[in-house]
Amino acid sequence: MIKVGIxxxxxxxxxxxxxxxxxxRENMPEAVFIRYTxxxxxxxPVAARNLLVEEGCDAVITFGWxxxxxxxKYSYIALSIGLIMLQLMTGxxxxxxxxxxxxxxxxxxxxxxxxxxxxxxxxxxxRLMKGGKEALTKYAGKGLRQGYPDVGPIVE
Amino acid sequence: MIKVGIxxxxxxxxxxxxxxxxxxRENMPEAVFIRYTxxxxxxxPVAARNLLVEEGCDAVITFGWxxxxxxxKYSYIALSIGLIMLQLMTGxxxxxxxxxxxxxxxxxxxxxxxxxxxxxxxxxxxRLMKGGKEALTKYAGKGLRQGYPDVGPIVE
Amino acid sequence: MIKVGIxxxxxxxxxxxxxxxxxxRENMPEAVFIRYTxxxxxxxPVAARNLLVEEGCDAVITFGWxxxxxxxKYSYIALSIGLIMLQLMTGxxxxxxxxxxxxxxxxxxxxxxxxxxxxxxxxxxxRLMKGGKEALTKYAGKGLRQGYPDVGPIVE
Amino acid sequence: MIKVGIxxxxxxxxxxxxxxxxxxRENMPEAVFIRYTxxxxxxxPVAARNLLVEEGCDAVITFGWxxxxxxxKYSYIALSIGLIMLQLMTGxxxxxxxxxxxxxxxxxxxxxxxxxxxxxxxxxxxRLMKGGKEALTKYAGKGLRQGYPDVGPIVE
Amino acid sequence: MIKVGIxxxxxxxxxxxxxxxxxxRENMPEAVFIRYTxxxxxxxPVAARNLLVEEGCDAVITFGWxxxxxxxKYSYIALSIGLIMLQLMTGxxxxxxxxxxxxxxxxxxxxxxxxxxxxxxxxxxxRLMKGGKEALTKYAGKGLRQGYPDVGPIVE
Numbered sequence: 001m002i003k004v005g006i007x008x009x010x011x012x013x014x015x016x017x018x019x020x021x022x023x024x025r026e027n028m029p030e031a032v033f034i035r036y037t038x039x040x041x042x043x044x045p046v047a048a049r050n051l052l053v054e055e056g057c058d059a060v061i062t063f064g065w066x067x068x069x070x071x072x073k074y075s076y077i078a079l080s081i082g083l084i085m086l087q088l089m090t091g092x093x094x095x096x097x098x099x100x101x102x103x104x105x106x107x108x109x110x111x112x113x114x115x116x117x118x119x120x121x122x123x124x125x126x127r128l129m130k131g132g133k134e135a136l137t138k139y140a141g142k143g144l145r146q147g148y149p150d151v152g153p154i155v156e
Numbered sequence: 157m158i159k160v161g162i163x164x165x166x167x168x169x170x171x172x173x174x175x176x177x178x179x180x181r182e183n184m185p186e187a188v189f190i191r192y193t194x195x196x197x198x199x200x201p202v203a204a205r206n207l208l209v210e211e212g213c214d215a216v217i218t219f220g221w222x223x224x225x226x227x228x229k230y231s232y233i234a235l236s237i238g239l240i241m242l243q244l245m246t247g248x249x250x251x252x253x254x255x256x257x258x259x260x261x262x263x264x265x266x267x268x269x270x271x272x273x274x275x276x277x278x279x280x281x282x283r284l285m286k287g288g289k290e291a292l293t294k295y296a297g298k299g300l301r302q303g304y305p306d307v308g309p310i311v312e
Numbered sequence: 313m314i315k316v317g318i319x320x321x322x323x324x325x326x327x328x329x330x331x332x333x334x335x336x337r338e339n340m341p342e343a344v345f346i347r348y349t350x351x352x353x354x355x356x357p358v359a360a361r362n363l364l365v366e367e368g369c370d371a372v373i374t375f376g377w378x379x380x381x382x383x384x385k386y387s388y389i390a391l392s393i394g395l396i397m398l399q400l401m402t403g404x405x406x407x408x409x410x411x412x413x414x415x416x417x418x419x420x421x422x423x424x425x426x427x428x429x430x431x432x433x434x435x436x437x438x439r440l441m442k443g444g445k446e447a448l449t450k451y452a453g454k455g456l457r458q459g460y461p462d463v464g465p466i467v468e
Numbered sequence: 469m470i471k472v473g474i475x476x477x478x479x480x481x482x483x484x485x486x487x488x489x490x491x492x493r494e495n496m497p498e499a500v501f502i503r504y505t506x507x508x509x510x511x512x513p514v515a516a517r518n519l520l521v522e523e524g525c526d527a528v529i530t531f532g533w534x535x536x537x538x539x540x541k542y543s544y545i546a547l548s549i550g551l552i553m554l555q556l557m558t559g560x561x562x563x564x565x566x567x568x569x570x571x572x573x574x575x576x577x578x579x580x581x582x583x584x585x586x587x588x589x590x591x592x593x594x595r596l597m598k599g600g601k602e603a604l605t606k607y608a609g610k611g612l613r614q615g616y617p618d619v620g621p622i623v624e
Numbered sequence: 625m626i627k628v629g630i631x632x633x634x635x636x637x638x639x640x641x642x643x644x645x646x647x648x649r650e651n652m653p654e655a656v657f658i659r660y661t662x663x664x665x666x667x668x669p670v671a672a673r674n675l676l677v678e679e680g681c682d683a684v685i686t687f688g689w690x691x692x693x694x695x696x697k698y699s700y701i702a703l704s705i706g707l708i709m710l711q712l713m714t715g716x717x718x719x720x721x722x723x724x725x726x727x728x729x730x731x732x733x734x735x736x737x738x739x740x741x742x743x744x745x746x747x748x749x750x751r752l753m754k755g756g757k758e759a760l761t762k763y764a765g766k767g768l769r770q771g772y773p774d775v776g777p778i779v780e
């Protein structure tokens with residue numbers, strides 16, 4: 001049985017997990033999903049850890065929302081290092097979906113970014129879990145983006 | 157018996173731990189609280205560690221106060237990484253309540269931020285400890301803030 | 313049997329792995345190559361770890377592409393720390409080939425940088441794997457560059 | 469027998485360790501002190517580690533001096549993370565006394581900052597070692613400063 | 625038998641290792657030296673690790689050269705954290721000699737900085753290895769510099 005962990009926050013302003021679960025359920029109907037909601041991004045690593053280590057999840061997808069101030073970005077560095085260390089400890093993927101409050105000025109634009117990023121990264125997770133190491137290789141170097149339109153490859 | 161650790165500093169300018177303990181005692185009257193006061197934020201991780209590992213606390217809440225200079229922010233990065241690594245090591249929550257000296261110009265405003273943040277995060281800790289992984293899920297993506305009014309979700 | 317791991321991303325805009333594999337195959341025809349494609353740079357460390365630890369690769373070469381925004385650079389810090397920690401854990405080389413989107417304004421220039429960097433670092437890996445600790449010593453302090461022309465040594 | 473480790477550098481411009489040892493000896497006449505001098509701040513963590521792990525020190529106090537350039541501050545980040553990780557590994561306090569070259573323009577002012585900070589943090593160490601977790605609790609949130617006059621608490 | 629490891633890069637523009645080996649051989653004629661050359665600074669930690677852990681070196685001295693761009697400085701942070709973590713793991717000194725491309729505008733000046741820094745730090749390593757913890761204590765707080773003239777202590 002495949003188990004996927006989902007970590008999100010009450011700080012975020014869009015329910016990205018819901019979007020991702022739609023994609024995950026559609027593509028992995030056989031999987032079990034365990035959701036874990038924490039206050040903010042610095043609480044995400046321990047939640048992801050507990051889902052991987054204690055709940056036996058095979059992978060985790062996390063949804064962070066980062067404020068626009070410099071200290072928020074510093075918290076983002078700590079989050080990123082934490083999730084990478086966790087992945088080195090466990091050998092399992094933690095797909096980190098992060099939206100930065102200052103990526104767009106208009107809330108409607110932020111909303112679109114968040115939903116698109118959540119859904120596309122959910123699909124990335126599906127591909128990695130079902131297809132393994134080379135599942136994404138046909139897209140290698142193709143300039144794919146999550147939250148924005150793909151920019152495409154640069155050719156000679 | 158539930159044990160909650162509380163770490164604060166002599167550098168801070170508001171007794172945030174007192175505010176948090178009020179909330180914690182009211183909502184977890186059965187719990188035992190162990191307080192540990194250190195000089196500044198870089199001393200917080202080892203105190204939190206000792207409360208979790210040696211005293212057997214189930215979770216810790218920490219209260220940091222960060223100066224306004226760039227090097228203070230760099231200390232904040234180190235603190236944040238340290239607390240995240242500690243959580244990865246122990247699998248237990250360390251709710252990190254931090255106030256930045258430059259969040260407000262007026263001391264009275266800083267005071268309000270600190271008290272609000274301490275009390276709301278204490279409640280977050282209560283919910284996580286009593287309700288588990290999905291206790292906060294109804295607030296996921298709802299734009300909750302600690303120290304400020306909630307900003308609310310962005311809807312399509 | 314020598315096993316070399318290759319990690320790249322779908323975020324990148326040039327298929328650097330292909331360039332590197334050309335060089336690797338030509339110089340190590342006896343080696344086996346395992347490729348692992350992930351979405352972005354923060355997914356690289358766990359892929360490299362799995363190639364080293366689970367697949368038994370002797371070394372890994374990774375191809376990252378970093379956006380031009382400050383938060384992209386912060387992700388780069390996390391990536392770099394992660395790959396260094398992985399190397400400390402395993403004692404194996406992970407040659408990290410990174411291109412920054414803002415290294416050049418013209419796409420054609422970025423393309424040249426990426427290809428040159430990938431090919432030269434592939435050759436570095438060959439030399440380290442076949443020649444050992446002193447294979448590169450004749451070039452020590454010689455101002456070699458990957459992605460750009462060598463700048464050469466400074467002499468008294 | 470209480471053992472306290474003292475780490476300082478040849479880069480520093482004030483003999484802070486001497487000041488701290490005065491305070492430590494006066495308040496812990498029964499303790500043994502082991503001093504370890506290294507070139508600069510990035511050498512401090514391993515010295516502190518060896519004092520804690522190999523010499524069996526119960527705690528360490530370190531004296532760093534940081535240059536005014538940005539890369540000096542980056543070294544400070546690495547130092548801070550290192551000392552925090554060491555404390556997480558050992559569960560022992562490492563009180564980190566750091567002076568930044570750019571805290572004052574006049575050398576005489578820097579001197580005063582360094583001496584005051586060293587002496588006050590030595591006293592913090594005494595209190596933590598002799599009084600335990602709540603020894604500093606009466607000062608929690610009181611706005612104590614080392615190197616400068618206390619700024620005091622903010623009251624409602 | 626004393627074994628000293630030496631790590632340098634092909635990115636550097638001055639053969640600092642040669643300078644350091646001169647000093648080391650003169651002062652530790654009985655020691656064995658093992659040199660390991662890697663492409664750039666992010667490859668230094670694993671090389672230092674292998675010299676300490678696999679080759680049994682008692683200490684390592686590393687020679688890094690950092691570009692002038694912000695991302696080069698970010699690589700420097702990762703390098704510094706890596707070398708500190710390695711020292712915490714092994715309890716052995718890794719003396720980190722780093723030159724920043726932007727320390728001087730004139731190549732001849734950079735050359736002088738690099739040579740002076742390499743030779744002085746080699747002497748620091750000799751003193752620590754032969755004299756132990758207090759070998760440098762007579763210089764504590766004396767404002768010694770490597771790469772530049774000593775700035776001297778600040779006196780009251």
